[in-house]
Amino acid sequence: MVNRGTPSRSAQRDQILVSSISVSPTSNTSALTTMSPFVRLSDPIQYSRVRPNRSRGHAGENHDRMHVPPVNGDWMAHLECLFGHEGTQSMVMTVQGRLPRHASQENPPLHPARELFESLPSTFPLRAEIIDGNLILSPSGTPQHARIARRLSRALIPAEDANGWESFSGDVDICIEGPRDTMIPDYCLVHTDAPLWGDREILSSGLIMVAEVVSPGSLEIDRISKPRIYAGCGIPIMLLIDPVASPPTVTVLSDPGDGAYRTMIHTEMGKPVHIPAPVDFELDTSIFL
Numbered sequence: 001m002v003n004r005g006t007p008s009r010s011a012q013r014d015q016i017l018v019s020s021i022s023v024s025p026t027s028n029t030s031a032l033t034t035m036s037p038f039v040r041l042s043d044p045i046q047y048s049r050v051r052p053n054r055s056r057g058h059a060g061e062n063h064d065r066m067h068v069p070p071v072n073g074d075w076m077a078h079l080e081c082l083f084g085h086e087g088t089q090s091m092v093m094t095v096q097g098r099l100p101r102h103a104s105q106e107n108p109p110l111h112p113a114r115e116l117f118e119s120l121p122s123t124f125p126l127r128a129e130i131i132d133g134n135l136i137l138s139p140s141g142t143p144q145h146a147r148i149a150r151r152l153s154r155a156l157i158p159a160e161d162a163n164g165w166e167s168f169s170g171d172v173d174i175c176i177e178g179p180r181d182t183m184i185p186d187y188c189l190v191h192t193d194a195p196l197w198g199d200r201e202i203l204s205s206g207l208i209m210v211a212e213v214v215s216p217g218s219l220e221i222d223r224i225s226k227p228r229i230y231a232g233c234g235i236p237i238m239l240l241i242d243p244v245a246s247p248p249t250v251t252v253l254s255d256p257g258d259g260a261y262r263t264m265i266h267t268e269m270g271k272p273v274h275i276p277a278p279v280d281f282e283l284d285t286s287i288f289l
Contacts, residue, residue, distance in 0.1 A: 114180050130182040131225055141186070141215065146170065148213045148241055149186040151287045156189065159281045165208060166192050174210075175201035176233045183226065187211035187239075189279070204233040209279055211239035219244065231256040237279060241288060243269070250285045252276070 113135040120128055126137045140146075149169045160167055167189050174183045175197035182201060187210065194206020210230055214222040223240065230238050231253070238261065240251040248269035253261035254276050267273045269288055275281045 114182075117182055127184060128182070129184055130180070131221060131229070132181065133179070136221075138218075141170070141213070144243070145186070145213050145215060148243065148288050149211070152187050152211055152239070152241070152283075155283060155287055156279070156281060159279050160189065163278070164192060165189055173201040174204055174207065176204050176229055178233060181229060183210075183229070185210040186213045186241075204230075204235060207235045209237040209239065209275070210235055211241060214240065214242040214244045216244055227253055227261060228259060231261045232259045237275060239275065241269075241285075243288065248288070250283075250288070 113130045113133055116135055117128055117130055127140060129136045129138075141149075146169075153167055153169045156167065159165075167187065168185075170184060170186045172184070172188065174185060174188060175181075176183060180197075188202075188207055189209040190202060191206050191208065195203045197203050212222045212226055223242070227238055227240065234256050236254060236256065238253040240253065242249045242251070250267055250269050250273055252265040252273055252275055253263070254265075255261060255263040263276075265273055267285065270286045272282055272284050275283055
């Protein structure tokens with residue numbers, strides 16, 4: 001792969017720009033909040049914890065608010081601690097801060113979510129994506145989720161080998177050219193010489209196909225947001241595997257244009273479906289059952 005870009009970083013590492021962060025132990029990323037645009041690591045952090053309301057005869061959610069100062073300037077220590085709190089359904093982190101000294105109209109800062117994403121250490125234990133300018137943190141998928149992605153990868157090995165491509169299953173970051181959003185597809189098929197953004201992300205122009213496995217907690221992101229984003233950056237094919245639907249379905253999206261996929265093949269899981277060129281492969285979707 002060819003490195004065609006190096007992400008710039010803030011000269012002052014004690015200041016990190018923040019946009020919107022949603023944290024969910026169940027991959028429920030529906031609770032997004034618009035946050036104050038700038039934060040210093042030394043500023044207190046406010047967590048809004050959303051828990052199911054288990055009161056008899058009442059359906060809904062309870063909202064608890066905690067105002068937590070950082071431990072030795074490290075908000076991630078709080079994040080990891082609160083993430084596993086019993087009964088927590090989702091968590092949104094909000095902050096109050098001030099404009100960093102290095103920001104100006106002549107030299108605008110990076111997008112807040114991108115700045116924070118680039119500050120995360122390689123050992124950060126949560127899955128981090130930037131979707132529509134929001135930094136989304138979620139845990140790893142379930143065994144069923146990973147199993148479906150792995151079976152897809154194995155099924156497409158003949159197409160991969162015949163064309164000299166390579167694939168990844170949920171373990172590589174994709175930088176969406178233009179907005180610089182960052183996705184972690186459940187599966188992606190790429191050219192071996194795909195360009196990189198820094199040393200961490202593959203640029204979306206090097207992708208041939210992506211696949212997403214729909215999760216109960218990320219229905220809107222998987223079914224609506226990601227197809228729009230992938231089509232918008234010109235990825236030729238998207239496969240949407242939806243075990244949550246009733247009945248479960250597999251959808252092949254292709255021919256991107258004007259921010260959408262213009263061709264859709266929709267089939268019930270268990271039946272064969274054709275993935276068009278350049279992949280040109282007949283996929284037996286019974287492998288996902």
